Amino acid sequence: MKKDSLMYTVIFSFTITFIFVFILAVAHNKTTERVKKYQKISEAKAYLSASGIKLSPDESPQMKFSEIFGSDSIDKEVLTATIGNENIFVSRLSGKGLWGTIYGVMATNKDIDKIIGIEITSHSETPGLGGRIEEAWFLNQFKGEKVPDKIKIVMGVGRGDPISDNSLVDGITGATRTSESVESIINKKLMELRELKGRGEI
Amino acid sequence: MNTAKDLAKENLWSNNPVFVQILGICSTLAVTNNLTNTFIMTISVTFVTAFSNLSISILKNYIPRKVRMIVQTLIIAFFVIIVDIMLRAYLPSISKSLGPYIGLIITNCIIMGRAEAFAQSNPPIISFWDGITSGLGYMWVLMAIAFFREILGFGTLFGIKILSSSFTPWTIMVMAPSAFFILGILIWIVKTNMMRQDEKKQAPIKKTN
Secondary structure (H helix, E strand, O other), X not given: XXXXXXXXXXXXXXXXXXXXXXXXXXXXXXXXXXHHHHHHHHHHHHHHXXXXXXXXXXXXXXXXXXXXXXXXXOOOOEEEEEEOOEEEEEEEEEEEOOOOEEEEEEEEEOOOOEEEEEEEEEOOOOOOOHHHHHOHHHHHOOOOEEOOOOOEEEOOOOOOOOOOOOOEEEOOOOXXXXXXXXXXXXXXXXXXXXXXXXXXXX | OOOHHHHHHHHHHHOOOOOOOOOOHHHHHHHOOOHHHHHHHHHHHHHHHHHHHHHHHHHOOOOOHHHHHHHHHHHHHHHHHHHHHHHHHHOHHHHHHHOHHHHHHHHOHHHHHHHHHOHHHOOHHHHHHHHHHHHHHHHHHHHHHHHHHHHHHOOEEXXXXXXXXXXXXXXXXXXXXXXXXXXXXXXXXXXXXHHHHXXXXXXXXXXXX
């Protein structure tokens, strides 16, 4: 069969595509379990971190998660727990960022007027700019932040607002839109939680 | 026919993919604000270029003319997806921090460029070597740019704080335009150097006139 004939071209293209895609499918299959396992661990870590719980190096995130939240997986929209002598609500955050959806976790006290902490679990923001929402200095601002009404992101020095009483946090220099997205995602969730509480559902 | 050593010298310096062939610029601007990301990115590109060159060189006599480029794209995409799957499974935090840039390696002109310019007309082993050295040529340039961008933009190197807190970071270094400036300056320095070397080589010939 001549190399440039139609028949050869079709058979060759089909065969080569089949072989390469088959190898990819096998590779994907063999690693699916690992990826899922990592995702579960990373989610458990996010919930614990948002709730302000520090893990010691030999503690497994999933075991600690079961211990604190009383179940192995995230089976309700709002999880409750008692840490120290404070009752808290922990729920997922999600909303539109600049380039894609931003996902995270937020823990609040049961009166929903104080944020215990937040974690960002995934986003598609610009690395080095919007992507900095996952950095410690940004997230730490939300720890223990009083929010009688809404949180507001302002232009600060860019190193983080350490005052917990003012409902203000510093945004990220050069990442205004991403910072605004995070602000509206948090405020929306606060509103939702208050509504659920008002209806007696949590 | 190039020897392996000549090929290495060319791909690393005199015919460097980034500052001589001016290829792979998009990724140069995007990932170089951070040395760790740059390192993983350039290792991945080296891997993909080497193995796709090897595969294309092995298959070159069987690929019909009409589907040449698309089969090359298929092979390049295959290796990039393998890299993506491996990173997701074994280095998940790095996969997260590089995000979409791994998938974008498929569009890197250097890989297709070497496939067309070298792998299509050379034997497999030397094509593999060409892929490795092109990747390394790309790597050292990007690491050099990332060095300046990370230290001036964040005050860190590989995430480790080097400069004291009194240093005000140059936020422009975190943004893409700074990579344009640094790359431009680098090309200027390197080209001036190359031109001077060429002049020196020609000078003895002139004197014997």
